[in-house]
Amino acid sequence: MSNMCKIYLLAIISFLNGTSEYVIAGILDKIADTSHISVSSAGQLITVFSIAFGAGTPFLIAMTARLERKKLLVYALTIFSIVNMGIAFLSGYEMLMSARILSALCAGVIQVTLLTLAAILAAPGKQGGAIATVVMGNSTALVVGVPIGRVVATHYEWNVIFIGLGLIGLLLSGLALVMIPQTKAEEPVPLREQFKFFMQPRISAYLLITFLWLGSYSVVFTYISPYFLDVFQMSNQGVTTALFLFGIASAIGSKLGGFGTDKWGSFRTLAGSMLLHALVLFLFPFIGQSASLFYVLLVFWALAAWSSGTPIQFRLITLAPSAASIVLSLHSAFGQIGMAAGAGIGGIAVKNSLLHYLPWIGAFALAVSVIVIIVDHKLSKSGEARQTEEPLYAEK
Numbered sequence: 001m002s003n004m005c006k007i008y009l010l011a012i013i014s015f016l017n018g019t020s021e022y023v024i025a026g027i028l029d030k031i032a033d034t035s036h037i038s039v040s041s042a043g044q045l046i047t048v049f050s051i052a053f054g055a056g057t058p059f060l061i062a063m064t065a066r067l068e069r070k071k072l073l074v075y076a077l078t079i080f081s082i083v084n085m086g087i088a089f090l091s092g093y094e095m096l097m098s099a100r101i102l103s104a105l106c107a108g109v110i111q112v113t114l115l116t117l118a119a120i121l122a123a124p125g126k127q128g129g130a131i132a133t134v135v136m137g138n139s140t141a142l143v144v145g146v147p148i149g150r151v152v153a154t155h156y157e158w159n160v161i162f163i164g165l166g167l168i169g170l171l172l173s174g175l176a177l178v179m180i181p182q183t184k185a186e187e188p189v190p191l192r193e194q195f196k197f198f199m200q201p202r203i204s205a206y207l208l209i210t211f212l213w214l215g216s217y218s219v220v221f222t223y224i225s226p227y228f229l230d231v232f233q234m235s236n237q238g239v240t241t242a243l244f245l246f247g248i249a250s251a252i253g254s255k256l257g258g259f260g261t262d263k264w265g266s267f268r269t270l271a272g273s274m275l276l277h278a279l280v281l282f283l284f285p286f287i288g289q290s291a292s293l294f295y296v297l298l299v300f301w302a303l304a305a306w307s308s309g310t311p312i313q314f315r316l317i318t319l320a321p322s323a324a325s326i327v328l329s330l331h332s333a334f335g336q337i338g339m340a341a342g343a344g345i346g347g348i349a350v351k352n353s354l355l356h357y358l359p360w361i362g363a364f365a366l367a368v369s370v371i372v373i374i375v376d377h378k379l380s381k382s383g384e385a386r387q388t389e390e391p392l393y394a395e396k
Helices: 003-026 028-035 039-063 069-087 093-121 127-155 160-179 191-199 201-221 224-231 236-264 266-286 291-306 309-319 321-351 355-382
Strands: none
Touching: 003 028, 003 039, 003 069, 003 093, 003 127, 003 160, 003 224, 028 039, 028 224, 039 093, 039 321, 069 093, 069 160, 093 127, 093 321, 127 160, 127 236, 127 309, 201 224, 201 266, 201 309, 201 321, 201 355, 224 236, 224 355, 236 266, 236 291, 236 309, 266 291, 266 309, 266 355, 309 321, 321 355
8 A cells, every 4th residue: 555545544534523513613603502601601612622622732742752653643543533422412611612622632632643654755855745645634524524513503503513523533443554564763852852943043934924823823713603704694505615614715725735835835835825815804894795896805715824833834844854853743732722813712702892893903914924924034044043954855
């Protein structure tokens, strides 16, 4: 079996991982209704997931560094599947929050391990494309997972979704056990040593970029269903259609990010996608009730947002190839903390009747990230920024 087939299996697992995280955004109003809580309170299920994912992943990756990557993936995926099935039978908002925390801890380990394995299994010079394939699996959750979740929650109970996630997860765990080869475990890096990465200017810059990128995305996406329903006066069918279209564009954006990283380099790909992302979010509040403009901006939003992840991840790997799992876990941590911050800020805005202007908050964060990208690039070109490791390839 070719390594490409194995990378596609990793992408399918990434799809499951992404669905478990993002599906909540598509059914936020349903959870609020059945749990008798406000939409902003229901949104905190996303916030707590992101905080647990971000804060727990570096610790768990450090603790499991000596464990062979295939075994780590199978163990984490199995626990993840059992927890998700358990969510379907839990009652009470507090119990649901607790289960989401456990699910997030497993999801963090799974995602970092998937990205690490993808880089290992990829052919030389194709790491960007391999990482993009795994990321595409995650974004495909928006194409299939979130819209289907919306349909299921509309016709049945929303918690039925999590039974399906658990069963599919157990199946994929068995396939990973059979198909994924064993890989050499990395030398464990103590947490105090991990913090030394923050002293490296370029790694710190890309972690900040990660935080701003996913924070800007989350501030809008967390409340995407209420945004579609209230601002654009959509029906339930309209929301499902919009989510489906958004997901298709997101999957394409992930592949564009990998293609651009391999062909044009991470700087050009990342700077271009961030600028487009900021522009699209800035324009949203100006389009009124125009359906045609709405769908155009929705597609470009997804394309821009999801083409940013691969150049960031690939750049971090090139800056520290001997500690790929560590820097990717830090990337995941900062990304999820950014998503938690975005969801929290979005919740405050919604409570203060500012739902219509959520995209502007995201656009501001992206503008700051573009400045960081350009400054980092200029410093690296002039030799003022140091790198801890030799890059895998010459930046184009």
